[in-house]
Amino acid sequence: MNILLIGLGGREHALAWAISNSPLLTKLFAAPGNAGIASLAELVDLDASDHGAVIGFCKNNDIGLVVVGPEGPLVDGLVDDLAQAGIKAFGPGKAAAQLEGSKGFTKAVCDEASIPTAAYQRFENAADAKVYIEQQGAPIVVKADGLAAGKGVVVAETVETAMNAVDACFDGKFGSAGAAVVIEEFLTGEEASFFVLSDGDHALPLATAQDHKRAFDGDEGPNTGGMGAYSPAPVMTDTIVEQTMQDIIFPTIKALKDRGTPFKGVLFAGLMITADGPKLIEYNTRFGDPECQVLMMRLKDDIVTLMLASVDGTLDKVSARWRDEAALTVVMAAKGYPGTYDKGTHIAGLEDAAASPHVEIFHAGTREQDGAILANGGRVLNVTTLGTTVEEAQQRAYAAIDKIRWPEGFYRTDIGWRAIATGAK
Ligand code: AMP
Ligand code: GLY
Numbered sequence: 131m132n133i134l135l136i137g138l139g140g141r142e143h144a145l146a147w148a149i150s151n152s153p154l155l156t157k158l159f160a161a162p163g164n165a166g167i168a169s170l171a172e173l174v175d176l177d178a179s180d181h182g183a184v185i186g187f188c189k190n191n192d193i194g195l196v197v198v199g200p201e202g203p204l205v206d207g208l209v210d211d212l213a214q215a216g217i218k219a220f221g222p223g224k225a226a227a228q229l230e231g232s233k234g235f236t237k238a239v240c241d242e243a244s245i246p247t248a249a250y251q252r253f254e255n256a257a258d259a260k261v262y263i264e265q266q267g268a269p270i271v272v273k274a275d276g277l278a279a280g281k282g283v284v285v286a287e288t289v290e291t292a293m294n295a296v297d298a299c300f301d302g303k304f305g306s307a308g309a310a311v312v313i314e315e316f317l318t319g320e321e322a323s324f325f326v327l328s329d330g331d332h333a334l335p336l337a338t339a340q341d342h343k344r345a346f347d348g349d350e351g352p353n354t355g356g357m358g359a360y361s362p363a364p365v366m367t368d369t370i371v372e373q374t375m376q377d378i379i380f381p382t383i384k385a386l387k388d389r390g391t392p393f394k395g396v397l398f399a400g401l402m403i404t405a406d407g408p409k410l411i412e413y414n415t416r417f418g419d420p421e422c423q424v425l426m427m428r429l430k431d432d433i434v435t436l437m438l439a440s441v442d443g444t445l446d447k448v449s450a451r452w453r454d455e456a457a458l459t460v461v462m463a464a465k466g467y468p469g470t471y472d473k474g475t476h477i478a479g480l481e482d483a484a485a486s487p488h489v490e491i492f493h494a495g496t497r498e499q500d501g502a503i504l505a506n507g508g509r510v511l512n513v514t515t516l517g518t519t520v521e522e523a524q525q526r527a528y529a530a531i532d533k534i535r536w537p538e539g540f541y542r543t544d545i546g547w548r549a550i551a552t553g554a555k
Contacts, residue, residue: 132192133434135160135171136178136208137199140461140494140512141419144426145199145433146170147490152434159191165503166493178203181211188217195220197437201416204395205231220437222415225391229382229413233275233312236413243381247410248315248402256300259311263292266313274299275310283353285316317411319404320548322363323421324371326379326399327436330392332445333383334436335375337428337452338366339421340548345468347544354468355509358545360458360520361424364552365403374401374408382413394440420459423492423514427457456549458523459514460531461494462541467508475538477503477511483533488516488526510539520549 131154135146143166149158150170160167161176161184176187178198188196196212196219198204207224221227228235233252240247252275253259263270272295274282282299286292292313299311325336339361345351366374378399386393398414398421417425426433430451439448464471477496480503484491492514495507513530517523524546531541 131155131194131434132157132159134174134184134188134191134193134196135163135167135199136184136196136203138162138164138167138495139199139419140459140492140509141417141422142199143167143492143494144423144512144514145197145417147492148426148429148433149197152432154432154434154438159187159193161187164493164506165496165498166491168498178208179206181208184208185212185215185217188212188215193217195434195438195441197221199416201227201230201414204415218438218441220441221395222393223391225389226386226393226395227415229386229393229397230415233273233412234310236410237312239382239385240410243385245378245381245410246407248317250312250314252310252312254310256296259296259313260293262313263289263296266315268292269316271314271316272296272299273312273314275312317402317404317409319402319409320365321411322366322401322403323359323418324366324374324399324401325417325421325425326375326397327440327445327450328383328393328395328397329440329443329445330387330394331383331443333375333379333397334445334448334450335371335379336396336450337361337425338363338371339418339424340365341418341421342542342545345463345542347542352468354463356418356420356461357463357542358458358460359418359420359424360456360523360546360549361421361428362452362456364549370403370408374399378408378410419494420461420509420512423459423512424457427490427514427516428453428455453516455516455518456520456523457514457516458520458527458546459492459512460527460541460545461509462511462513462531462534462536462539463509464495464505464507465538465540471508472538473504473506475505475536477505477539478535479533480511483513483530486526486530486533488523489530490514491530505536505538510536520546524550
């Protein structure tokens with residue numbers, strides 16, 4: 131089967147790597163891809179927002195499955211339009227992708243299905259939001275309602291910070307994502323990422339991971355898209371996973387089905403494991419980046435078979451098995467990220483680093499020029515490893531990074547610290 135992968139990040143390189151190992155694959159195309167994906171797929175210059183062009187490409191190239199990596203095209207209805215044209219596409223349709231596209235929508239589903247989550251209110255003007263913040267006090271969490279690339283959330287320690295966040299939201303900092311604001315109760319506990327596949331009816335638990343959202347060591351600095359991850363997450367014990375399935379995942383799948391907009395694809399639950407059990411912080415409707423990189427390292431079964439089962443409604447007939455080893459990924463980012471940074475800087479030593487055993491280097495923002503690899507984004511590389519313990523995986527990742535020569539880049543030196551501190555396997 132020919133497969134078209136949409137996206138250009140480290141998540142998509144990891145997906146391309148897993149898809150390349152599928153016995154079902156004939157040829158892989160990626161749009162637009164990056165310099166790493168280019169070694170596994172033919173890159174095509176397709177604009178994912180031009181659904182007609184994507185459909186035309188699929189028809190001309192006998193594409194049997196489209197894999198949509200990022201949330202943008204999902205929320206934009208690409209999967210619906212492909213399905214209408216008779217082309218199989220992995221991921222939710224526009225209506226079900228609202229679980230990621232609108233925090234207000236997810237909160238409404240939580241209310242309807244009694245899913246444990248932070249108490250909240252949604253406001254369409256700053257004055258009402260501020261009155262509520264005064265009443266509730268700090269700490270409190272302020273979120274732009276729509277898609278804001280992970281940057282629309284302020285965990286405010288003081289009422290003043292919360293008020294400023296409300297103003298920033300309504301002042302247009304997040305564009306249309308800031309037309310409404312969700313104010314939430316601050317949850318305490320340990321965060322974890324949990325991934326499930328669904329075909330609209332069934333839910334197949336995949337694996338757990340932990341991300342590192344802050345830019346700098348010690349969980350300091352601004353929030354980013356994610357600076358590193360590992361899998362599994364020790365905090366997600368079998369009991370907590372079971373509780374999450376019963377209290378959060380199954381009710382969500384049922385609620386979406388009952389609404390007539392069944393959820394198909396990857397459901398990524400961002401959880402806070404509180405003293406009262408797991409609570410939903412947010413849903414994403416795609417694989418996490420960089421969580422996908424560690425999941426693909428650990429997946430033993432064929433990803434394409436799993437994706438097709440999600441599209442075809444046969445998830446009850448397949449299983450997903452995982453390596454016992456821990457996987458860990460360290461993100462190398464351009465200095466300045468998540469703020470402004472330079473593009474076009476030169477990266478050397480990648481072949482040497484990738485030759486280390488148990489190491490895969492997934493590219494995120496890179497491009498090739500005259501045989502050289504140049505940085506082309508904020509998050510640029512994901513140095514990803516397997517180890518018998520998180521600590522071993524961590525050592526392997528940093529040993530590989532030592533071989534990469536990129537003075538204009540930076541990375542956290544403590545990815546995996548929480549698991550290592552608890553002595554997790
Ligand atoms: P989100 O984009 O909703 O995942 O939020 C980004 C980050 O903000 C999360 O990963 C948490 O670290 C933090 N956060 C979001 N909501 C809450 C909450 N209700 N309580 C505590 N922290 C939160
Ligand atoms: N790493 C978090 C995300 O992909 O949203």
